[in-house]
Amino acid sequence: MGRFGAVWKRALSTKAAGGISSAVDSIILRSLKEHYLEASRMTPPPKVNPPAPFKIMPGALEKQQGPVLRRSYKDEEISISVMRLANILPSGAGDDDEDADDGINQLFLHVDVSKPGEDDALHFLCGLYPDAVGIHSVCLRPKVMSPGSLRKYSGRVFQELDEKIRYGFHEFIEERGVNEALFPFLQAWLYVKDHRSIMHWFKSVGTFLSHHQPSS
Structure with missing residues (x-):
């Protein structure tokens, strides 16, 4: 030119x-x-309540992150956060049909078990399916996260632990109500949260553009 x-x-x-x-x-x-x-x-899914005695955290739908469910067990507090497989996989991964189905039927849970007077909580990363729950990792981490908190030793790879220890941890979370019975509620809850998020996105972006029309 x-x-x-x-x-x-x-x-x-x-x-x-x-x-x-x-x-x-x-x-x-x-x-x-x-x-x-x-x-x-879009038709929302039927309303599903969490298994007792878990209770929904107030304001959980409006928050980007944080616990969704909480319950007490003896002197412990059990809190659960949830995310989809799609939020963990790198962009572009899991695009085939089989992986797409896994993204719907596989959830990831962050489970924190805390005790009064303790600075750290026992943290589990779990995969939740319609018919099972599996543990990916176990570590101690501070109740209040700060820069550098995750640099602490996070323990051995869970699958490398002795079979008795692995079985014991599965029994530990099962006793505290962390099992496949959580799946129907958490799947429906994520649907509602995703729907709210996209509705808010459409509305907020539209409002921004309509308020910033160029002057003639």
């Missing part, structure tokens, strides 16, 4: 920028509205 052509094209682009920007904003706003309305018509 040459130097003059580039300058000429830039000048035309600058002159038309306001009109083009306005048109692009209108296209995006229209698409956002269509998707928002489509999402609003």
